[in-house]
Amino acid sequence: xxxxxxxxxxxxxxxxxxxxxxxxxxxxxxxxxxxxxxxxxxxxxxxxxxxxxxxxxxxxxxxxxxxxxxxxxxxxxxxxxxxxxxxxxxxxxxxxxxxxxxxxxxxxxxxxxxxxxxxxxxxxxxxxxxxxxxxxxxxxxxxxxxxxxxxxxxxxxxxxxxxxxxxxxxxxxxxxxxxxxxxxxxxxxxxxxxxxxxxxxxxxxxxxx
Ligand code: PRP
Ligand code: URA
Numbered sequence: 001x002x003x004x005x006x007x008x009x010x011x012x013x014x015x016x017x018x019x020x021x022x023x024x025x026x027x028x029x030x031x032x033x034x035x036x037x038x039x040x041x042x043x044x045x046x047x048x049x050x051x052x053x054x055x056x057x058x059x060x061x062x063x064x065x066x067x068x069x070x071x072x073x074x075x076x077x078x079x080x081x082x083x084x085x086x087x088x089x090x091x092x093x094x095x096x097x098x099x100x101x102x103x104x105x106x107x108x109x110x111x112x113x114x115x116x117x118x119x120x121x122x123x124x125x126x127x128x129x130x131x132x133x134x135x136x137x138x139x140x141x142x143x144x145x146x147x148x149x150x151x152x153x154x155x156x157x158x159x160x161x162x163x164x165x166x167x168x169x170x171x172x173x174x175x176x177x178x179x180x181x182x183x184x185x186x187x188x189x190x191x192x193x194x195x196x197x198x199x200x201x202x203x204x205x206x207x208x209x
């Protein structure tokens with residue numbers, strides 16, 4: 001069974017509370033999503049392997065550490081996952097960016113794929129799947145299935161807010177994928193929105209409603 005890591009850091013929780021408020025506008029929502037994504041990825045990547053290298057400082061030659069192991073990639077799920085991309089590429093500039101387009105049918109709540117473009121060497125990379133919301137888990141699970149079909153088996157899922165239903169689905173469909181979240185909310189409502197959640201992340205991020 002995969003692990004679920006909840007980031008209860010006070011800075012993350014404070015920023016997330018502002019994002020949840022219905023009075024927070026698009027500009028602030030976008031900035032906060034960016035900031036939280038950066039704080040989260042700092043922790044998500046804590047166990048990346050490093051290797052010793054020799055560096056010559058202006059003073060002397062010394063041993064120092066650099067990242068080793070698999071290269072990284074990130075895969076935002078469109079649209080709302082886009083709001084987490086800049087933060088990650090700022091911290092990890094060498095990361096390649098794939099995109100998966102999925103939208104939820106408003107009646108059935110089932111995800112529909114409309115776009116998939118992954119890095120050529122995705123199978124050789126450690127991939128972080130980014131999406132602020134994990135509701136039924138259908139979108140995240142389908143996105144991970146698409147990525148695995150490309151031969152990639154080193155995947156982590158990074159969400160802001162999850163519902164227990166979504167976590168259970170991803171754990172059942174992909175027991176090898178660890179899930180990193182900032183909050184585990186209570187339940188889904190009759191429209192499969194997370195309660196209390198923050199509403200429609202894509203609409204709030206892009207100001208489309
Ligand atoms: C939202 C969200 C997730 C998905 C989560 O996207 O960003 O991708 O719903 O729901 P699920 O866990 O039940 O699949 P949406 O389909 O609204 O598309 P959008 O980002 O383009 O608005
Ligand atoms: N998608 C969202 O943007 N919010 C939810 O609460 C559920 C799905």
